[in-house]
Amino acid sequence: QKEVEQDPGPLSVPEGAIVSLNCTYSNSAFQYFMWYRQYSRKGPELLMYTYSSGNKEDGRFTAQVDKSSKYISLFIRDSQPSDSATYLCAMSRSSNTGKLIFGQGTTLQVKP
């Protein structure tokens, strides 16, 4: 069993839709949770960073962490064609080592 599971998709939605992206994990020691966006042939770009359980909102993006269920989500409101990319969840046990464990990534396509 992988430490982090993420449905690779692809996920196709119409412009303006609300998108829900999810990851599950098996190790309860994870405390730091991140979402990265990666365009084709580019490096990942940090979108959201959360520590422990709870919600965090930044513009059209909302990140949720439910440690009791070992489940994290990223919501994108009013999705745009420019949101089309691969979204990677990542997590780490401690802020000191910086070692991130990534999910496989979900490919999202927003159709105009």
Added chain:
Amino acid sequence: GAVVSQHPSRVICKSGTSVKIECRSLDFQATTMFWYRQFPKKSLMLMATSNEGSKATYEQGVEKDKFLINHASLTLSTLTVTSAHPEDSSFYICSARTLAGFQETQYFGPGTRLLVL
């Protein structure tokens, strides 16, 4: 802020040659940089952790004599793929760790695509 660059962005080389990839943090100092490898439609696989002024720490299964890492300054880490073979063809991405207040994050470079013929 928090920009990380990589050079070259793309390289094609013959089998048996060595290739050096540079990773630079442009507007901050990074005591720790990380090197990842990514296969098509796959996630990032951590290869090694590069600490300024000390030896790199390699992940299990990564040959340290094959992938030489040097972190000579707080803004530069290099990855040298020695005696490259076609199976080394991949997308190599570096990241640099930085602290912003109490929040530690990693910022990634744009990646280097290596093709070994």
